[in-house]
Structures are given as structure tokens and as C-alpha cells.
Amino acid sequence: MASSALEHMIDPMRAVLFGYARTALEYGYGYLGLKQGDEVLYPDLICDMMMVPCQRLGLKVRFYKVKEDLEPDLKSVERLMTKRTRAVLAVNYFGFPQDLKALKEACSSNGLYLIEDSSHGFLGKADGMALGTRGDLGLLSFRKLVPVLNGAALLVNRADEAAKGLEGLKRASAGLPAERRKRRLVPYLKLAQAKYGLPLGRLRRRETVIPPHGSTEGEAMDFRADEWSLSVLAGYPFEKEARRRRANYRKWVERLSGKGFRVVKELPYGAVPSSCPMFVEERDRWFSRYLRKGHEVGVWPTLPLEVWKAGGSAVSIWEKLILFPV
Numbered sequence: 434m435a436s437s438a439l440e441h442m443i444d445p446m447r448a449v450l451f452g453y454a455r456t457a458l459e460y461g462y463g464y465l466g467l468k469q470g471d472e473v474l475y476p477d478l479i480c481d482m483m484m485v486p487c488q489r490l491g492l493k494v495r496f497y498k499v500k501e502d503l504e505p506d507l508k509s510v511e512r513l514m515t516k517r518t519r520a521v522l523a524v525n526y527f528g529f530p531q532d533l534k535a536l537k538e539a540c541s542s543n544g545l546y547l548i549e550d551s552s553h554g555f556l557g558k559a560d561g562m563a564l565g566t567r568g569d570l571g572l573l574s575f576r577k578l579v580p581v582l583n584g585a586a587l588l589v590n591r592a593d594e595a596a597k598g599l600e601g602l603k604r605a606s607a608g609l610p611a612e613r614r615k616r617r618l619v620p621y622l623k624l625a626q627a628k629y630g631l632p633l634g635r636l637r638r639r640e641t642v643i644p645p646h647g648s649t650e651g652e653a654m655d656f657r658a659d660e661w662s663l664s665v666l667a668g669y670p671f672e673k674e675a676r677r678r679r680a681n682y683r684k685w686v687e688r689l690s691g692k693g694f695r696v697v698k699e700l701p702y703g704a705v706p707s708s709c710p711m712f713v714e715e716r717d718r719w720f721s722r723y724l725r726k727g728h729e730v731g732v733w734p735t736l737p738l739e740v741w742k743a744g745g746s747a748v749s750i751w752e753k754l755i756l757f758p759v
């Protein structure tokens with residue numbers, strides 16, 4: 434791993450770098466020995482692109498519920514466990530750490546792997562540990578916090594396992610093709626904006642239309658970690674980034690309070706948010722309004738089609754969730 438600031442945060446002995454977290458997860462499943470027909474449990478509030486590794490490996494995904502506070506509903510997890518279940522994925526939504534104690538216990542007493550998906554936030558800590566290091570495997574995706582083209586990590590956290598097999602994984606990830614350089618323009622602009630405070634983001638076309646659910650279920654991104662992105666990460670001022678994000682989160686909370694917005698997550702000590710998530714009625718109206726005002730607001734990307742069709746609590750959460758940029 435060619436990166437000092439990054440190495441400071443993630444242990445290179447335990448990390449394998451990829452372009453994207455979905456690819457990291459696919460290799461992670463392979464590493465754990467998951468096979469066709471095995472089952473994995475996902476939270477129902479999940480990006481549809483996380484279906485890619487399961488579709489490719491022939492794994493069955495079953496969806497457990499997340500509660501209004503976006504914490505895992507343990508009863509729902511336990512109800513879904515079968516003889517074929519091999520792993521449970523938990524997501525640190527928007528960089529806010531999940532309370533993993535009970536889930537971890539349930540996984541270890543049922544012989545299941547716990548995967549801590551911290552793709553939204555690799556700078557935070559919880560329980561005195563870096564996010565992504567609390568499960569058997571961890572996932573990080575750097576571009577969600579730092580303006581780079583790509584870059585993700587698979588963390589293999591079991592001390593006994595870390596020693597074996599990682600070299601093979603590292604060789605496999607290095608053998609993946611490089612992503613097209615043309616796509617670097619957007620991260621270049623974002624980086625210049627972050628460094629010099631120029632409002633270059635305004636030059637970019639914004640996504641104003643919410644795509645259909647399930648539309649990225651097949652969107653594989655099999656690339657190795659981009660060299661330019663790794664060099665940016667190597668010298669990146671992560672502490673400053675963390676402070677800025679925490680301060681911006683607080684500003685949004687202050688600005689939006691009393692206007693019909695509801696805080697989804699309080700900011701715990703050590704968390705570094707990827708956005709400031711809020712619940713609001715008539716979300717789409719607010720979404721367009723803040724976009725028009727020039728703020729890069731977002732919504733949760735698209736849900737897996739199966740979740741959307743089931744129309745359960747994840748859909749109600751999705752419908753009122755709006756993300757303010759921090």
C-alpha cells in the first residue's frame with residue numbers, strides 16, 4: 434500500500450485495496466469460503482449495487498429490518514437465520530456507528546460471519562475501534578468522504594486469518610484493470626474545491642432525477658484502486674476533513690431544526706459523517722428545493738428491487754430520508 438496518511442488509519446497487514454467496496458465484498462465472500470446457495474443477511478435499507486457480489490457468486494440475500502433509528506432489528510435478523518446462513522452485513526449508515534454488540538453475539542453464537550460495512554465512513558471510531566474493524570470483515574470506500582476517483586478496502590480483522598490468504602487477495606486485486614482516467618475530472622474539480630474553496634461544484638451537472646430502484650443491481654465496478662487516488666489519499670488531511678464534517682453536520686442540524694426536519698442520528702463522539710441525514714415529509718419537494726438553492730443534497734440511492742416491491746419499513750424510511758452535504 435503506497436500511502437502514508439492512509440496507512441496511519443488502516444493496517445496494511447489487514448487491508449486489501451480495490452476500486453470499489455462492492456468488488457471488495459465479492460472477494461471477501463470468496464475469502465470466507467461462501468459458495469453458491471449460501472445465504473447472507475443484509476439490512477433492508479441497502480444500495481441495490483450491493484446485490485452484485487451475491488448475484489455473481491450465487492448467494493441468496495435475505496433482508497432483515499432496520500428500525501427507525503437505522504439500528505438492526507435483532508429479532509428480524511434471528512428470524513431469518515437458517516442452516517444455509519453464513520454471514521450478516523451491518524452498515525454504519527452515513528458514518529454513524531451501529532451498535533454491534535448484540536448482533537456480534539448473535540453471529541458468534543450461531544457461527545456466522547459479521548461484516549461491518551463502513552463504506553460511508555472510514556474516518557470514525559466506535560467502542561475505541563476504527564469503523565470497519567469490529568466484524569470479521571470490514572468494508573471501506575474512500576471516495577464517499579474524499580474527492581478521489583475510486584478506492585476501497587476489504588479489511589480482514591481476524592488475527593488468525595489475517596496471516597493467511599491475503600497475499601493471494603492482494604495479487605488478485607492488483608490484477609484488476611484500471612478505471613478510465615477520463616472519469617477523474619469530477620474528483621479533480623471536487624479536490625480543487627476542497628483545497629481552494631472554489632465553487633467549482635457548480636460547474637458539474639447534478640443528479641436531479643432519482644433513478645428507478647434495482648437499476649444498479651448489476652453495476653459491477655471491477656477495478657483496482659486508482660494510483661492517482663491513492664496518492665491523494667497518501668497526503669490527505671484527514672483530521673481536518675473530520676473536523677469540517679462534524680462542524681457542518683452541526684450547522685445543518687441548527688439550520689433545519691424547527692422546519693419540519695427530524696434528526697436521524699445524533700452525532701456521537703468519534704463519528705465522522707458522510708452527510709447529515711434528516712427525515713422530512715414531502716421529501717422530493719425539499720430535495721428539489723435545496724438543489725435549486727445550489728446545495729448538493731441527496732437521497733439514499735436505489736434500493737434492491739425485492740425490497741422496493743415488498744414495500745416495508747425500509748421503503749417508508751427511504752421515502753422520507755434526505756441527505757445534506759457536510
Ligand SMILES: Cc1ncc(COP(=O)(O)O)c(C=O)c1O
Binds near residue numbers: 452
Ligand atoms: C452501505 C453501502 N455499502 C457499499 C456501497 C458500495 O460502495 P462502492 O460504490 O464503493 O462499491 C454503497 C454504495 O453507495 C453503500 O451505500
